[in-house]
Amino acid sequence: MKSYTDKIKEIAKRLLKEDKVDIVIGYRKGTVPLMHQPFFATSEGEVDSFVWDSNCGLNLANYITDRKERIGIVATGCNSRNIAVHVVEGKIQRDQLYIIGVPCQGMVDRHKLAAMAEGNIASVEEDEDKGTITISGQGFSKSVDKAEVLQENCSICVHRNPVLCDELVADEVTEQTREQADPYARVREIEAMSPDDKWTYFDDLLSDCIRCYACRNACPLCYCPQCFVDESNPQWVGKSVDPTDIRTFHLLRAYHCAGRCTDCGACVRSCPVGINVRDFTKKLEKDCLELYGWEAGLNTEQRPPLDTYKPEDPEDFIK
Amino acid sequence: MKVIKIDKNEWASGLEKLRSAYELIGPVKEKFYHAFQSLESGQQPDMDYINTRVSPKYVIYPQSELILECSLNENDEDYKIYKEPEKEYKAKAILGIRPCDADSFSLVRRNFDTEEYKDPYWLRAYESTTFVGLACDQPCPTCFCSSAGSGPYSDSNLDILLADNGDHYLARLLTDKGEKLAEAAGWSQETGEEADQQIDQKKQEAESAIQSSVNTDKLASQSLLDLYEAADAIWEKEAFSCINCGTCTFVCPTCWCFDVQDEVSGKKGYRIRNWDSCMYPLFTMHASGHNPRGTKVDRLRQRFMHKLKYYVDKYENGIQCTGCGRCVQLCPVNIDIRRICNMLNSYDPESCTCEVTAS
Numbered sequence: 100m101k102s103y104t105d106k107i108k109e110i111a112k113r114l115l116k117e118d119k120v121d122i123v124i125g126y127r128k129g130t131v132p133l134m135h136q137p138f139f140a141t142s143e144g145e146v147d148s149f150v151w152d153s154n155c156g157l158n159l160a161n162y163i164t165d166r167k168e169r170i171g172i173v174a175t176g177c178n179s180r181n182i183a184v185h186v187v188e189g190k191i192q193r194d195q196l197y198i199i200g201v202p203c204q205g206m207v208d209r210h211k212l213a214a215m216a217e218g219n220i221a222s223v224e225e226d227e228d229k230g231t232i233t234i235s236g237q238g239f240s241k242s243v244d245k246a247e248v249l250q251e252n253c254s255i256c257v258h259r260n261p262v263l264c265d266e267l268v269a270d271e272v273t274e275q276t277r278e279q280a281d282p283y284a285r286v287r288e289i290e291a292m293s294p295d296d297k298w299t300y301f302d303d304l305l306s307d308c309i310r311c312y313a314c315r316n317a318c319p320l321c322y323c324p325q326c327f328v329d330e331s332n333p334q335w336v337g338k339s340v341d342p343t344d345i346r347t348f349h350l351l352r353a354y355h356c357a358g359r360c361t362d363c364g365a366c367v368r369s370c371p372v373g374i375n376v377r378d379f380t381k382k383l384e385k386d387c388l389e390l391y392g393w394e395a396g397l398n399t400e401q402r403p404p405l406d407t408y409k410p411e412d413p414e415d416f417i418k
Numbered sequence: 419m420k421v422i423k424i425d426k427n428e429w430a431s432g433l434e435k436l437r438s439a440y441e442l443i444g445p446v447k448e449k450f451y452h453a454f455q456s457l458e459s460g461q462q463p464d465m466d467y468i469n470t471r472v473s474p475k476y477v478i479y480p481q482s483e484l485i486l487e488c489s490l491n492e493n494d495e496d497y498k499i500y501k502e503p504e505k506e507y508k509a510k511a512i513l514g515i516r517p518c519d520a521d522s523f524s525l526v527r528r529n530f531d532t533e534e535y536k537d538p539y540w541l542r543a544y545e546s547t548t549f550v551g552l553a554c555d556q557p558c559p560t561c562f563c564s565s566a567g568s569g570p571y572s573d574s575n576l577d578i579l580l581a582d583n584g585d586h587y588l589a590r591l592l593t594d595k596g597e598k599l600a601e602a603a604g605w606s607q608e609t610g611e612e613a614d615q616q617i618d619q620k621k622q623e624a625e626s627a628i629q630s631s632v633n634t635d636k637l638a639s640q641s642l643l644d645l646y647e648a649a650d651a652i653w654e655k656e657a658f659s660c661i662n663c664g665t666c667t668f669v670c671p672t673c674w675c676f677d678v679q680d681e682v683s684g685k686k687g688y689r690i691r692n693w694d695s696c697m698y699p700l701f702t703m704h705a706s707g708h709n710p711r712g713t714k715v716d717r718l719r720q721r722f723m724h725k726l727k728y729y730v731d732k733y734e735n736g737i738q739c740t741g742c743g744r745c746v747q748l749c750p751v752n753i754d755i756r757r758i759c760n761m762l763n764s765y766d767p768e769s770c771t772c773e774v775t776a777s
Contacts, residue, residue, distance in 0.1 A: 129752040131560060136752035137659040157751060161661065214450055219468060219558040219747075237556055307449065309472060309481065311695075313663035313750050329700045338679050339482035339690050369750030371665045372471060373450045 100152040100227065103201060106268040107173055110199050111146040114171045120197050123171035124159050125149045132223040132234070133209040137162055149173075151268075152225055153232070156206035156250060158365040160319040164190045172196060175203035177252075177363035179261035180396025181319040184359055187402055190322060200264030202272040205245070205253035206364070207232055210373040212248055215241060252364035252377060255282040262397055282362075283385045289378065301346070307372040308345050310338075314366035314376045320356045327351060353379035358387045358403035361396050421614050422600060423607040424580070424587045430462055432603030436511065439602055440548070443477055444513035445470060454512065463513045465552060465582070473671035473744060474519050475526070477512055478543045479693075481668070485539060486689035490682065500689060507546040511599060514552040517572040517579070518563045518740040522671030523549075524575045525740065528733050529674050539691075548595045551576040555620065557628050560743030562756055565631035567736040570624035571617070581617050588613050632759040634737055637730050644767040645727055646719070651770045652761050657718040659751040664695035666721065666745035666753070672738050675701070696720045722758050 111123040127138040127148040135154045139162075140146045151173070159172055160181035170191075174182060179198060185191045212220065212234055221236040225245070233242040246254070257280050260271045292300060312328075315321045328336045328348050337344040353376075362384060366376040387393045390413045391404035404412075424432065433442060437459065444463025446455045452467040454474040486500040523544060530537040530544075554561075554570035563569050573579040577596030580587040588609065591597045600606065645652075667673040677694035680687060694701055697718070702711045711717050729738035739755065746754050761772040 130754040130757060131746060131752065134749075134752045139658055162658070210450065218556065219560070221559040236559070309664075309668050311664035311668045312698075313661070313665045316661035316663040317750055325699075329698070331700065331703075337681050338677065339681070339692050341482070369661070369663070369665075371669060371748040371750070 100225070103151040103268050104149065107151055107199060107201075108146050108149050110266055110268065111140060111149060111171055112143045114197055115140070115143055115146065119169070120171040121168035123149075123173075123199075124162050125173040125199075126151065126155045126159075129154065132220050133207065133212060151201065153205065153207045153245065154209075154223070156209075156364060156368045157317060158319050158363045160185055161317065161365070163196070164319070164322045166191065166195075168195070170196050171199060173199045173201055174261055174264060175201045176256065176258040176260050176262065177203075177361045179263045180258060180361040181363060183263050183396040183399050184361070184403075185319065186399040187396075188359075193399055197266075198261065198264040200261035200267045202261070202267060202269055203253075203256075203259045204272060205249045205256070205259070206368075207245065207248050208250040209368065210370075215243070215248075217241075250364045250368065251285075251375075252362045252367070255280045255284075256362070257282065258361075258394075258397075263399065283381065285378070286382050286385050289382070301378075302342070304374060304378060305342070305345050305349060308340075308349070308374060309372060310340060310345060310348070311371060313369040313371060314374070315352055317365040317369035318356070319363075319365075320359050321352070349376065349379060353383055356380055357383040358391070358393055358405045359395050360384055419614075420591045420597070421609050421617065422589050422591065422605055423609050423613065424589050424605045425607070426585055426587070428605065428607075429587060432605050433457075433462065433513070434460075436599065436603050440509045440511045440599070442511055442513060443474075454515075457513075465514050467514070468556070468558065469516055469519075469742070469744075471744070471748065472669050473522065473742065474512060474515055475522065475671045477510070478523065478547060479526070479540055479674070481693045483539060483691050484688055485678075485691055488687045489685065490687050491685045498687070500687070507542045509546050509548070510543075511548045511550055513550045514580075515549055515576075516554055516742070517551050517570060517576065518554075518561075518566075518568045518742045519671050520549050520551050520575040521563075521568040521572055521740045522742070525672045525738055526674050528735070548578075548599050549576045550578045550596075550599065551580065553579055553581045553617075553620065553624065555582060555624050555627075557624065558743055558747075559629055560746045561628055561741060562630045562632050562743065563741035564625055564628050565634065566739050566741030568740040569621075570628065571621035579617075581620050583616065583620075588617055590614075590617065630743075630756060632737075632741070632756050633763045634726075634730075634759065636763045637726055637737065637759075638734070640727070640762065640765060641767065642723075642727055642731065645762055645765060646723060648765055648767075648770065649715070651765065651772055652758070653715050653719045656753065656758060656761070657715040660697075660714050660718045660753055661751055662697045662699070662714045662717060663750065664693075664697050665748050665750060666755075667695040667697060668693060669744040669748050671740060671742060671744075672725070677701075696724070718753070722755070722762070725755070726759050726762050 114120045122139045122141050124139045126135040128150045129135045133154050158178055160178050186193045217239040218236045220234045224233040230245050231242050232245050336347050360380045393404045442457040444457050445452045445467040451471045453470050487503050488500045530540040577593045579590040675694045676691045678691050680689050703709050725738040764773040
């Protein structure tokens with residue numbers, strides 16, 4: 100990914116030098132493996148810390164909400180779609196942004212790799228030519244195909260190229276078709292379960308939740324000044340680790356994201372206990388596609404379907 | 419100090435003998451990761467674990483703990499009168515706790531057990547627990563315990579220290595509580611002087627395997643206000659990536675802040691104390707609606723200033739961190755306490771700069 104990194108640096112330096120932007124948002128190398136850090140540069144010197152590889156899995160659109168400066172921002176397919184959602188929802192102006200588009204080759208799943216490692220991962224090497232990732236630590240070293248350890252959302256992604264950008268860092272990558280990617284296979288499996296099995300499945304899914312809200316806070320959509328779980332007057336949800344309150348949080352959050360979620364996977368990536376939060380949001384994404392023919396963040400004009408009314412909206416649920 | 423030898427098969431059978439007198443708690447592999455759990459009859463702790471994701475602080479200090487309850491039935495005599503629920507503080511033994519995690523209880527105790535205030539819930543749970551520690555022979559790349567006042571063989575808050583020695587453990591019986599537990603388990607194989615030396619040898623090897631460290635020598639002499647006001651050199655930049663989730667505080671063994679909530683279920687009222695996090699806006703929200711820590715920069719600064727400066731100044735006993743490395747591993751946006759500690763330690767108010775080192 101050196102070519103991507105070099106190009107990002109080159110563009111960022113040019114933007115700052117020509118005073119086109121006040122800050123450039125990208126990633127700097129993390130202090131631990133698999134974990135690069137969102138970072139903003141205001142000088143050409145700071146741009147030298149920028150990095151790009153398969154560990155840039157957070158969503159940088161989360162860092163532009165309500166900012167007033169002129170911003171250069173590095174954006175993959177899903178990140179650019181979230182920027183589009185932000186523009187539609189008035190959280191940023193399009194003309195404030197210079198989008199440095201990254202044709203994305205997918206991010207690796209830190210939970211999957213941690214589970215594969217026989218100990219703590221001390222270093223990660225990526226071989227672009229062979230398409231492999233090598234993890235190593237005390238007494239072990241393991242090489243795997245990157246395709247096998249991609250984040251699930253990346254492996255089924257059908258919008259790898261930025262949908263909105265001012266300049267690309269490389270040629271566009273080939274997109275998978277929806278038929279090839281089969282993005283809703285997992286949703287169909289859950290839909291096919293009996294109500295009892297679904298209940299058990301979701302109960303088990305959330306059993307480790309510690310209510311740290313990393314999933315919510317890593318999400319660019321969750322910009323409410325006060326989340327419903329934090330309201331205290333009235334208080335809608337209890338604050339303990341009661342399973343009902345935990346379920347309420349996750350279900351309501353997912354619905355708030357319906358028709359807006361781009362399946363960037365930041366929620367799953369940031370969860371400290373490895374909960375696949377996408378099991379909720381993906382179902383709603385599927386419903387939006389099937390009911391309204393809608394995919395979030397493909398343009399900066401249209402408001403999401405649950406935010407608008409059209410006479411032809413499906414109404415089969417009214418009995 | 420007495421050192422005994424416990425063969426591993428004797429370890430397993432000894433644990434069964436302990437069950438009548440102790441609730442046993444140990445590391446168990448859950449879906450993906452290890453966690454400390456109450457061990458069912460016949461269930462053994464997985465002593466090959468590296469470390470748990472969430473620290474074992476919840477064994478003494480649960481994330482949600484019922485502290486009072488009352489009846490909401492108007493016909494009851496004690497209608498709406500809060501009472502302490504019946505709760506049994508049975509003797510517990512935490513098996514295989516890592517020395518850094520055990521040391522965290524000493525740090526937290528400085529807050530929950532003072533001359534002025536004693537937290538009854540925390541203290542009762544703490545005092546009824548015997549700590550059987552497992553020395554750490556394979557520290558993680560993110561471990562910096564030895565420069566944070568703890569260490570892979572630190573035994574200052576243990577009752578027994580176990581050192582894995584192949585087919586057996588060498589066990590240092592450190593307190594009366596520890597001796598009592600060993601006796602109840604039937605572990606009594608004497609060892610010679612060389613056992614003590616063997617543990618010290620292993621300790622040295624483990625300490626030299628620690629790859630990462632923090633500098634804390636100048637924290638106490640730094641001016642609190644200089645650090646607080648170092649917005650440009652430290653806080654603005656470091657806080658940028660922070661998403662203000664509670665991961666760092668909830669996985670941390672030494673974060674002790676809580677919130678008290680009243681809840682109603684049917685005809686009963688409950689007063690519950692829940693872990694809280696200084697990362698959350700609600701943590702400092704006033705009833706007026708004003709929030710003195712209104713931005714994420716304020717909140718991130720609070721967390722690190724508390725651990726690395728206010729605590730240092732108040733207790734004069736090092737930093738409020740044992741170097742377990744959980745927050746470093748699990749922060750979703752790679753905010754690294756080692757980096758921030760080194761920044762605070764090396765901050766020069768004259769030039770407003772820090773010597774930054776990553777780990």
